[in-house]
Amino acid sequence: MLYSARYINKERKIMLLAAACVFLVGLFLQGCTGRLGTPNSYNSYALQAARWLEGHLDLGQNYSHLEIAAFNGKYYNSFPPFPSVVLLPFVLLFGTATPDGLISLWFAAAGAALAAKLSFLYGKSEKEAFFWAVFITVGSNLLSIMCTGWVWFIAQTMAFTFLLAAFCTAKQGKTWCALLLTACAAGCRPFSVLCLPIFLYLLHKAGCRFSRRTLLRVLPAAVLCLFYALLNGLRFGNPLEFGHNYLPEFLAEPQFGFGYVAENVKTLVRLPALQGGQLVFPEFNGFNFFLASPLFISCLCRLVRHKKDAADWCATGLLLLWLLLFCMHRTMGGWHFGNRYTIDLLPPALWLILRKKGDFSGHIPLFFLGFSLHFYGFLTL
Numbered sequence: 001m002l003y004s005a006r007y008i009n010k011e012r013k014i015m016l017l018a019a020a021c022v023f024l025v026g027l028f029l030q031g032c033t034g035r036l037g038t039p040n041s042y043n044s045y046a047l048q049a050a051r052w053l054e055g056h057l058d059l060g061q062n063y064s065h066l067e068i069a070a071f072n073g074k075y076y077n078s079f080p081p082f083p084s085v086v087l088l089p090f091v092l093l094f095g096t097a098t099p100d101g102l103i104s105l106w107f108a109a110a111g112a113a114l115a116a117k118l119s120f121l122y123g124k125s126e127k128e129a130f131f132w133a134v135f136i137t138v139g140s141n142l143l144s145i146m147c148t149g150w151v152w153f154i155a156q157t158m159a160f161t162f163l164l165a166a167f168c169t170a171k172q173g174k175t176w177c178a179l180l181l182t183a184c185a186a187g188c189r190p191f192s193v194l195c196l197p198i199f200l201y202l203l204h205k206a207g208c209r210f211s212r213r214t215l216l217r218v219l220p221a222a223v224l225c226l227f228y229a230l231l232n233g234l235r236f237g238n239p240l241e242f243g244h245n246y247l248p249e250f251l252a253e254p255q256f257g258f259g260y261v262a263e264n265v266k267t268l269v270r271l272p273a274l275q276g277g278q279l280v281f282p283e284f285n286g287f288n289f290f291l292a293s294p295l296f297i298s299c300l301c302r303l304v305r306h307k308k309d310a311a312d313w314c315a316t317g318l319l320l321l322w323l324l325l326f327c328m329h330r331t332m333g334g335w336h337f338g339n340r341y342t343i344d345l346l347p348p349a350l351w352l353i354l355r356k357k358g359d360f361s362g363h364i365p366l367f368f369l370g371f372s373l374h375f376y377g378f379l380t381l
Contacts (some may be wrong), residue, residue, distance in 0.1 A: 158185075337374065
């Protein structure tokens with residue numbers, strides 16, 4: 001018992017250390033770029049939360065600098081709604097001037113702690129747990145977005161952390177918690193629901209079986225999903241429509257289509273251009289996702305070098321499907337550094353890595369590649 005308590009205490013220390021490192025790196029970058037404590041002009045979620053507190057579902061007016069969905073003469077936030085739920089207490093305290101940059105950093109730091117926790121759940125050492133925790137956060141494309149509270153970025157940072165939390169709780173057999181966290185992640189980034197088969201597999205492996213109690217355990221997630229459906233239905237007359245299809249650019253051209261795939265696949269693998277002896281990184285649609293998040297290289301190496309079971313093949317298939325759905329989108333994102341959409345795939349990629357045994361030291365150069373690239377990218381973009 002004493003040994004167990006000491007071991008748990010060591011785990012917590014590593015989790016706190018990883019979280020503190022990530023938070024301090026983010027604070028430093030925010031300070032270097034003048035974003036520390038500054039208002040967020042792309043605050044769609046705070047505006048939406050404020051209107052909810054006033055008893056309205058619409059935003060009350062159009063905001064020309066935001067991606068606003070116009071429907072039946074009213075204006076709505078066009079993004080999945082859960083980040084506004086998170087911001088409700090902050091709006092009560094700060095109004096619409098919520099500290100989104102610091103909130104985003106907190107979620108990134110929590111994500112690092114959860115990545116360390118997941119590593120411990122797979123029997124990794126303290127050093128290895130710390131390494132993967134900092135690699136998946138400040139050594140990946142997350143570093144470029146976690147320091148900014150803009151509407152697109154804060155939602156993605158939240159989804160990243162909710163998915164890692166879902167992996168941890170599913171591995172521990174906590175059904176209701178894993179399913180609720182999956183619903184939270186999907187309310188930030190809808191394609192996060194593609195991780196659900198992995199979570200069901202983990203719950204099964206943890207000894208969870210279907211019973212009458214299962215229905216009670218599903219209830220919290222079901223209530224949150226019902227909230228999404230009711231909100232969408234009341235605003236747009238469709239329980240599955242959160243507003244993006246009513247953006248002006250998607251009224252002219254469809255949001256998704258197979259016709260976009262070929263060009264977007266090129267974007268997934270394209271390298272930065274060399275102009276006048278200087279590397280030029282595109283701000284729209286991103287660049288090579290292996291370069292943007294070298295953790296994917298680590299994942300590929302682990303899968304190639306180790307024996308694969310059915311779970312590996314199924315999870316890999318889900319990630320490829322996820323990439324296909326991204327490539328079916330009309331754009332791959334703008335005004336960002338790296339390949340932002342693929343950040344969503346980092347938690348399941350880490351899970352695939354942790355399932356396999358192996359020395360992590362060979363992956364350290366990949367961490368420094370990712371960290372230095374995004375440190376530079378955030379300061380210069």
